[in-house]
Amino acid sequence: MVAKITIPKNIEAALNYNEKKVQKGNAVCLHAANYLKDVKEMNFYQKLGAFERLNSLNEKATTKTLHVSLNFDPSEKLAESKLLQIANDYMNKIGFGEQPFLVYKHEDAGHPHIHIVSTTIKANGSRINTHNIGRNQSEKARKEIEQTYGLIKAEMQQQLRSSGIKPVDAEKVIYGKDETKRSISNAVGAVFSQYKFASLPEFNAALKQFNVVADRGKEEGRIYKNRGLVYRVQDASGNKVGVPIKASSISCKPTLDNLEKKFAANETAKEQLKPFVKIKLDECIAQSPSSMRELMEHLKQKSIYTVLRQNAEGRLYGITFVDNQNKAVFNGSDLDKGYSVAAIQTKLSNLSVENIVKQEDKETGNSSGGTGKEVNVTKDKEKNVSQSASKENILDAILTAKEDFGNTPYSLLKKKRKKKRKNPNL
Numbered sequence: 001m002v003a004k005i006t007i008p009k010n011i012e013a014a015l016n017y018n019e020k021k022v023q024k025g026n027a028v029c030l031h032a033a034n035y036l037k038d039v040k041e042m043n044f045y046q047k048l049g050a051f052e053r054l055n056s057l058n059e060k061a062t063t064k065t066l067h068v069s070l071n072f073d074p075s076e077k078l079a080e081s082k083l084l085q086i087a088n089d090y091m092n093k094i095g096f097g098e099q100p101f102l103v104y105k106h107e108d109a110g111h112p113h114i115h116i117v118s119t120t121i122k123a124n125g126s127r128i129n130t131h132n133i134g135r136n137q138s139e140k141a142r143k144e145i146e147q148t149y150g151l152i153k154a155e156m157q158q159q160l161r162s163s164g165i166k167p168v169d170a171e172k173v174i175y176g177k178d179e180t181k182r183s184i185s186n187a188v189g190a191v192f193s194q195y196k197f198a199s200l201p202e203f204n205a206a207l208k209q210f211n212v213v214a215d216r217g218k219e220e221g222r223i224y225k226n227r228g229l230v231y232r233v234q235d236a237s238g239n240k241v242g243v244p245i246k247a248s249s250i251s252c253k254p255t256l257d258n259l260e261k262k263f264a265a266n267e268t269a270k271e272q273l274k275p276f277v278k279i280k281l282d283e284c285i286a287q288s289p290s291s292m293r294e295l296m297e298h299l300k301q302k303s304i305y306t307v308l309r310q311n312a313e314g315r316l317y318g319i320t321f322v323d324n325q326n327k328a329v330f331n332g333s334d335l336d337k338g339y340s341v342a343a344i345q346t347k348l349s350n351l352s353v354e355n356i357v358k359q360e361d362k363e364t365g366n367s368s369g370g371t372g373k374e375v376n377v378t379k380d381k382e383k384n385v386s387q388s389a390s391k392e393n394i395l396d397a398i399l400t401a402k403e404d405f406g407n408t409p410y411s412l413l414k415k416k417r418k419k420k421r422k423n424p425n426l
Contacts, residue, residue, distance in 0.1 A: 026108035057125035093141035150276035
């Protein structure tokens with residue numbers, strides 16, 4: 001997050017700048033903090049009036065306006081509620097939490113950003129000192145907020161812009177469309193130089209989203225035994241296609257030896273990036289996805305690419321997360337035991353059961369006219385009985401010996417027929 005502070009001499013000019021954007025449809029006023037009315041109930045002059053009343057309490061102050069813009073990375077898709085949380089946290093941290101301020105979301109640039117307008121004059125007429133506020137209070141607040149919300153750091157944003165590199169500087173390689181070596185080199189070069197990975201599988205997880213794989217070959221093969229490495233294109237099904245490209249022929253020299261040199265250093269560098277991935281995972285799980293695929297779609301919206309690891313029988317045994325914002329790769333179990341594939345599957349399963357029960361409770365409550373408490377108790381009882389009966393049925397099926405008539409004489413299986421008595425009169 002990049003924070004920029006200006007101190008305009010005129011509060012009306014700062015307000016006008018944002019309100020004109022709203023009129024043109026390029027911005028929206030999200031919130032009016034510490035106002036008596038909701039932002040939707042106020043016009044321009046009512047918004048301005050709150051500032052002017054405070055400004056009139058201090059005739060000596062020459063600068064009375066604070067105008068802030070908080071700028072986020074283009075890959076960050078933040079809900080309006082999240083933007084408001086960030087704005088409130090930021091204003092509190094720089095000492096303006098009790099001041100009236102307006103929050104505007106601008107939509108006329110290639111990156112998400114908000115503007116905040118406030119006054120430096122307090123209710124008692126004193127002025128909030130803004131000397132070096134950008135270097136001191138704002139910088140401290142910015143770093144804390146980046147940590148709390150898992151945002152891309154300002155330093156990284158500036159580095160990407162100054163070098164002309166886009167957040168993901170590699171086009172997906174499609175076999176047969178582009179010249180293979182050039183396409184592979186672009187993808188491998190971007191991942192090798194920018195991403196933090198601590199093993200070959202983690203490196204491959206990042207490459208996978210660009211349809212490229214680093215291949216050591218079969219263990220009994222010449223390439224593997226000589227610690228060689230080649231790069232290949234993968235099709236949509238994960239099959240290797242096309243001519244393999246030697247690692248030594250790629251300009252950044254992503255050989256096995258050079259990769260291994262990065263593993264140890266990256267392990268340490270990744271440690272401070274774990275909280276960002278955890279926050280995003282928790283937010284996505286909190287949306288109650290109904291399946292692993294749906295969870296992966298939620299994570300994709302937060303620039304996290306997910307790789308599921310399966311054995312030959314198709315059973316999941318691992319999960320890897322590629323954070324394309326912070327350019328770091330993590331195995332789920334390395335984040336914490338609560339983020340292993342087994343733990344996540346358990347969470348999703350529990351969420352599915354809870355959603356079904358809630359939906360049934362809702363439907364039952366609507367149709368019966370009874371109280372929600374009564375319905376929930378009944379449902380719980382029914383659920384417990386059903387689960388108990390199900391377990392008993394399964395145990396019965398397992399433990400009860402099946403009847404086997406294979407060795408029983410056929411004559412004994414026949415039902416005895418009663419002989420009809422003959423009528424003596426006939």
